[in-house]
Amino acid sequence: MKSIILQEKLKDGLNIVEKISSKSLTLPMLNNILISAEKNFLNLSATDLEIGINWWSLAKIEKEGKIAIPSRLFFNFVNLLPNKKINIEKENNNLIVGCENRETQIKGFSAEEFPIIPKITEGESISINSSSFCQSINQVVDIAIPSTTRPEISGVYFLFQKDLITIVTTDSFRLGEKKIFLKNHFSLKKDYSLILPQKTAREVINIFGEKDKELKIYFSPNQVMFESFMEETKHPQIQLASKIIEGEYPNYQEIIPKKYTTSLRFDKNEFLNQIKSASLFSGKINEVKIKANPKEKKIEIFSQSPEIGNYNSSVLGKIKGEPVEISFNHRFLLDGLLNIKSSEVAFELNGDSGPGVLKPVGDGSYIYVVMPIKSS
């Protein structure tokens, strides 16, 4: 292998694949990236056996070939080089890297020892705008938590339909649902649903979220693949393939309340700030109390702890329905509020022990269901 590539390009690629390469002590080969020179492209790949990633760049290839190189070292080393041409050349199991007056020899491994990164070449696929897709995942991804007893709810549930993508997460105390309504319908023969590992969902956001580009998603029974393209050549630029979580996602629709007994509307930032202040006095079970009466124009917020003290305050708001006094874990309220983009928020309640629903006002694409702390 012998190739010439600009430092800036190589740095961009390493920045993407280095994150996926594992820090595994039991399988040290996974701490490497595979560098391959083929035709006009330099290709970097890495895997942690759950996610596999490929990145390509146009480069001057003087001799084809491949080698596995310690991922973190090569990333740090290339980051310190000036933005000049870098010569890389394989010599036995070493990579010789030259840049200006620097000459480096990095010990590597035979490419044959590196695991094969799976690709999906058959089956249906869809194309979507990468940044709006990633922003949507971002509104729900942090709700899921690792679970060994119920692995299916530890992931992010996706349902792809002709005119709609639905993204759902839950930790059984709260649930987030985000919908993407599609102007250009997908030409899918059937609906596809899958449960993506939370780690993959976060990497998809990191890797594809920044740029407004075409993102292609390939479906297969046990895997999913995300792909972006080079602008000039339409050659793949990044392919991220991931295992999906086996099992059936729970019928979450059942727990989303269809009606409410009390409806509140308030300014998001003011309410958020009050919940944060109240949280300082909420004691061990994180309890913050909300009290609302349709005869008044303000929503009261309380918290108290015998050791710390107590907090009383209110925010202006519109109150409809029945009077209510209800307690929530402040962390669950904050998580939901922070994922809402609108300045005004609706909070629909069902008595003091039924689920509450936070929604952005004027935007039907997001709901956040949260269970109250039951009054004793």
Place this chain on the structure above:
Amino acid sequence: MKSIILQEKLKDGLNIVEKISSKSLTLPMLNNILISAEKNFLNLSATDLEIGINWWSLAKIEKEGKIAIPSRLFFNFVNLLPNKKINIEKENNNLIVGCENRETQIKGFSAEEFPIIPKITEGESISINSSSFCQSINQVVDIAIPSTTRPEISGVYFLFQKDLITIVTTDSFRLGEKKIFLKNHFSLKKDYSLILPQKTAREVINIFGEKDKELKIYFSPNQVMFESFMEETKHPQIQLASKIIEGEYPNYQEIIPKKYTTSLRFDKNEFLNQIKSASLFSGKINEVKIKANPKEKKIEIFSQSPEIGNYNSSVLGKIKGEPVEISFNHRFLLDGLLNIKSSEVAFELNGDSGPGVLKPVGDGSYIYVVMPIKSS
């Protein structure tokens, strides 16, 4: 106690004293700050028994008095309030805090339980510009390391003379010396030397380093006090008193070489970047090798490790004296280079086993002495 103060002012004060209040589990009273209202001033104080701090602000005082309040809670709480007037009032051992529509009761403790913060009221003092003093400490403070066997070298040594302040730190592998040459001589009856705990030196930089103000330093046999003033009233704004470390600072002058066998000059950033790159290949003992010959115009830099690979490079430079090949711990070189402000650096060497001296070119106020790794 009853007082009214603007949120912004109180926040500024808490930001300063909260850092000093201890996180001690054995003496939980030290996790509090003392709030006192006296005459026209609100005063916050905290101590960790090594450092004591006082902060004052003009405020509307309706009733004098004092109370101890959990430091972290009050800091977090005030930070979340809007920049409006805050009413604080002592009721038994509680602090009632009101701001707009918020009403809070925070459990506190009797001021009598809070330790007395020492002040220095006698002895000589000097005045100096706070930001240049703190920048000077900053150039050496990180070199010292904790030492139970030789506590005197774990601190920062100061020598105050009529026309000169000298600040020195060492960890026995390297030594930094910074001099402040004074235009306006101090009217001191004698020289004062003291060893300041490293933690105090860092707090002095944090607290007084940002603003270009008068900083007054008071000397006493076992303590030192730093003081800044309110612009309008010239009343003290911050007083930081600290214990000093007992013992004699070593006669460090002896280990500063008075001559050299080889002198190198090079661009600081280029050399710094090369040492960082070389450090990636330096292996377990952090060894980076430098080779210079006065017949050439470049300084060579090497490193190698059997597991990782090797690095060869060079920087342009001026070389005088004898040819030399010398090894250093890359971390020690980087620390010294990062504390030098000039773009050009002189590196004076004494064979392959004598100490090296890094100096800014065109600035006689700073030297960094570093021991090489002896060639085996």
